[in-house]
Amino acid sequence: MQTSVPSLSALDPGSSEPIYRQLYWRFREAINAGLLKPGDRVPAARALAKELGLARGTIDNAYSLLTSEGYLVACGQAGTRVADGISGTSSSPPTSAVAQAAPHQAIRQQSAVLPFQMGVPALDAFPRKIWAQIGARCVRGTQPQDMANPSVYGLQALRAAIATYLQVARGIACSPAQVFVTAGYRETLSLITHTLLKPADRVLVEDPGYPPTRRLLQSLHITPVAVPVDQDGLRVSTALEIGHNARAAIVTPAHQSPLCVSLSLPRRLALLEWASQQNAWIVEDDYDGEYRYVSRPLPALKSLDREGRVLYSGTFSKVLFPGMRLAYVVVPAALVDRFKESCKTFQGGCPELNQAIVATFMAEGHFGRHIQRMRKLYSERRAMAVNGLNSVLGDRIQIDANPGGMHLILRLNASCADSLMVQRMREAGLFAEALSEWHQGADKPSGLLLGFANIDSLASAQALGQRILALM
Structure with a gap:
């Protein structure tokens, strides 16, 4: 059977609609218009990705959506073809009609994610179908006792799943009893400081480093002590000089946030030695x-901790x-x-339905597979973002190869x-953070922090680069 390649209208990298959704609508329009007929084979995802200059994950997402709605059928080695029984009735609804025709309306009517948004994973690549199936199972299995106040320690099934995952993926040996579930990093840090520290204590922090960490410490009258970071991470020798009484x-x-360098092994060991000698704590x-x-x-720093001085903080947000x-x-x-x-x-406890879904997602192996897929996808998107921005901005910038x-x-x-x-970009609908605002010292280099996880094509990166160029 010959592969049918419809004449697709141009994709718009500057649109607020993700590229995979645009591709989905192009194929759907081609099917409804009769350009693609029942039984026609569509291009392989790898070949189409190469032809359009997109990541393969973008094509896979569009095909998955078309398959789930009955427009395409996966036929193994025979490829993917248009499903039988699809009538050629024209349907190319405008955006407003698309929203009305959707079986489930989005909770938010507009995207809360700006281009280059920091800390937001590839939401278009999240396995929503699997997540929905697990969520439905968890809801159907809800018992009256599950509706009571949640445990302030976290759901036992999730604590066990986290402990198992950390042993395999991060080399951390811990029991479920050592795992406490929180509502985010700031709540984690607040819990740690209230438990182990007191006002007027001094805490070593990285410079540059995550600004909310400093602000939270200061709000509790705890003094953050800035320690510079270089290509090998935190300068532990400097920490030893200025942090003799730090808690x-x-x-x-x-x-390292934001420089993305890794703390070298000798410095990891030196930091652990400092904590042991000072009877201090390390928050990883x-x-x-x-x-x-x-x-x-x-491996995690916690995996090297033999004296119980490290508290390991993790999050599901990324x-x-x-x-x-x-x-x-x-x-x-x-x-x-x-x-x-x-x-x-x-702690007030986190909704246990959410925790149950995550615990099941992890226990059934979806979590590990999702991370593997995202690692590959982010590597591709990182390269596309770098190449696209460099091709437009040239010698006006230098991109760190993190x-x-x-x-x-x-x-x-x-x-x-x-x-x-940053101010100009925010006004233009683009996200950025100023590198200088992450520094505490007098030497504050000028730079922009830009998230790349949701840039799904080289064309998107180039279009965004043009928007930045217009603001320079």
Whole structure:
């Protein structure tokens, strides 16, 4: 059977509608217009991706949607073809009609994600069908006792699933009792500080580093002490000089936020030695440690902890989606009882239906497979974003070749203030964060932090680059 390639109208990289949705509508219009007939074979995803200059995941998402709605049928080695019984009635509804015809209306009428949004995973590639099936099963299985107040420690099934995953993926040996579920990183950090620290304590933080961490500490009258970061991560030698009486250190050793460098092994060991000698704590924020593109993900700092000085903070916002509002912290065994008491005071508990869905998603293996797919997809999208922006902006910028993470750093010329560029971009409907605002010292380099996870084609990256160029 010969492959049929319809004449598709041009895709619009600047549209708010994702490329895979645009492709979905192009194929649907071709089928309804009779350009593609029942039994016709459509191009293989790999071949079409190459022809259109898109990531294969984008094509797969469009084909999956068409298949789930009965327009296409996967026939194994025979390829994918147009389903039988599809009538050629023209249907190319406008956007408003599309929204009305959808079987389930979106909760939000407009996208809350701007181009280059930081900290947002590839929402178009999330396995919504599997998620919906698991969610439906969990709802059907709900018992009266499941409707009571949630446990402030977290659902036991999720705590067990997290402990199992961390043992395999991050080299962390812990029991489910050491895992406490929270509503996000800030709640995790708040729980840790209320349990282990007191006002006037000093805490080592990375410079540059995540601004909300400093603000939360300061709101609790805890003093953040800035320690510079270089190509090997936190300068532990500097930390030893200025942190002799610090009670804790908060670090991002897998992918330093925002520079994306990794804390070297000698420095990891030196930091652990410092914590042991000072009877201090280390908070390891492993916010996107799964995503490394030049080699295997590095083992967690917690995996090297032999004296119980490291508290490991993880989140589902980057690996699933931020609307989930679920995170967790793994505490040393000796601190379990103290954290239980703190949870009774400071934690309200997270919705257990959400926790049950995540626990099932993990236990059935979907979580691990999703991360593997996203690691490959992000590697592709990272390359497309770099190539697209470089082709348009040229020597006006320098892009850091980060080995991991979900964002890029665009270094600007000294004459271009990053804070001003951020303001212009926000006004133009583009997201960016100023690198200078993540620095505490006098030397504040100019740069833009741009998320790339939702840039799904080279053409999209180039179109966004043109919008940035117009603002420079």
